[in-house]
Amino acid sequence: MKNIYKNSPKNLNKAKKLLKKSCIIAVPTETVYGLAGNAYSNLSIRKIYKLKKRPRINPLIIHYNNIDSVKKDAYIDEKFLKLYKKFSPGPITYILRKKKNSKISNLANANLDTIAVRFPKNRVARTLLENLEFPLAIPSANISSALSPVSSADVFDEFGDKIKFILDGGTTNIGLESTVINLYGKIKILRPGSITNHQISRVLKKKISILKKTNKIISPGLLKRHYSPGIPIKLNCLKKEDKAAFIVFGKKYKNNKGVFNLSKNGNLREAARKLYKTLREIKNLGYKKINIVKIPNSKIGIAINDRLRKAAY
Ligand code: TXA
Numbered sequence: 516m517k518n519i520y521k522n523s524p525k526n527l528n529k530a531k532k533l534l535k536k537s538c539i540i541a542v543p544t545e546t547v548y549g550l551a552g553n554a555y556s557n558l559s560i561r562k563i564y565k566l567k568k569r570p571r572i573n574p575l576i577i578h579y580n581n582i583d584s585v586k587k588d589a590y591i592d593e594k595f596l597k598l599y600k601k602f603s604p605g606p607i608t609y610i611l612r613k614k615k616n617s618k619i620s621n622l623a624n625a626n627l628d629t630i631a632v633r634f635p636k637n638r639v640a641r642t643l644l645e646n647l648e649f650p651l652a653i654p655s656a657n658i659s660s661a662l663s664p665v666s667s668a669d670v671f672d673e674f675g676d677k678i679k680f681i682l683d684g685g686t687t688n689i690g691l692e693s694t695v696i697n698l699y700g701k702i703k704i705l706r707p708g709s710i711t712n713h714q715i716s717r718v719l720k721k722k723i724s725i726l727k728k729t730n731k732i733i734s735p736g737l738l739k740r741h742y743s744p745g746i747p748i749k750l751n752c753l754k755k756e757d758k759a760a761f762i763v764f765g766k767k768y769k770n771n772k773g774v775f776n777l778s779k780n781g782n783l784r785e786a787a788r789k790l791y792k793t794l795r796e797i798k799n800l801g802y803k804k805i806n807i808v809k810i811p812n813s814k815i816g817i818a819i820n821d822r823l824r825k826a827a828y
């Protein structure tokens with residue numbers, strides 16, 4: 516894996532140079548690894564869609580270092596500021612109205628009149644952003660509809676040497692993509708994540724719900740099938756079927772062959788961190804199907820269940 520580079524000042528500098536030349540590189544964030552490109556450059560954005568085989572109607576998240584740089588690209592309001600103060604930098608993405616004179620490539624936001632804005636917390640991602648004169652479009656570093664990567668080795672598993680430069684930052688801390696919240700028009704969670712609608716409701720002093728089924732594509736990450744390891748998944752199983760990999764949660768399960776425990780202690784954060792890694796491992800071991808027990812639907816469990824439903828679709 517010659518294309519994996521450890522996090523060092525020299526390599527950060529190299530990463531910076533590549534991004535300036537409109538090259539695409541893989542970078543760690545606290546949620547999942549992403550494919551980063553200059554958000555001002557149409558060329559970079561086109562390369563990202565092509566690498567990911569991503570439908571052009573599915574817009575990308577623009578990553579910033581601080582709030583001042585966002586003001587050039589989007590309108591911000593009180594609600595945004597309240598959430599920003601509480602949760603950013605961190606695993607949350609805000610949908611804001613885009614400014615007409617913004618330099619963000621229209622391809623990056625799929626010609627919508629909004630942009631998705633995030634301030635990553637991961638040290639490597641932040642250092643990179645601090646040293647660039649442009650924000651970065653960073654979708655998850657997976658082929659469209661497949662599993663998101665949580666380590667540099669996972670990125671290699673997805674793309675091999677199609678990506679010339681993978682910046683290593685260890686295993687991601689959270690393991691699931693950021694919460695996406697719409698702040699233009701009706702406030703709604705478009706994609707659940709580790710920051711929950713209850714936490715957000717408390718800050719805004721208003722009940723915020725999670726978008727249910729929709730026919731219109733508001734957030735195409737809500738496409739029904741996504742996050743898929745490419746083999747059938749059966750949810751809410753009580754026991755293991757013959758030849759299936761069995762994903763479990765909690766201490767009552769034995770460590771038998773084919774059993775993969777997301778958290779012996781029944782800790783949902785640990786389960787979130789291990790979910791994609793476990794699904795990828797099972798796929799690579801050659802299993803043909805997956806059974807998974809019911810995962811509690813509270814806190815980050817809501818996001819886990821959201822991803823599992825889509826992976827099973
Ligand atoms: O944690 C994350 O957010 C990761 C890391 C790498 O930062 N990134 C990520 O990006 O998950 P991606 O491209 O895989 O998911 C972006 C999500 C999609 O569901 C997309 O539809 C939604 O954000 N999105 C982007 N721009 C939008 C917009 N203008 N309006 C509504 N949804 C938008």
Ligand code: MG
Binds near residue numbers: 654655663692
């Ligand atoms: Mg994604």
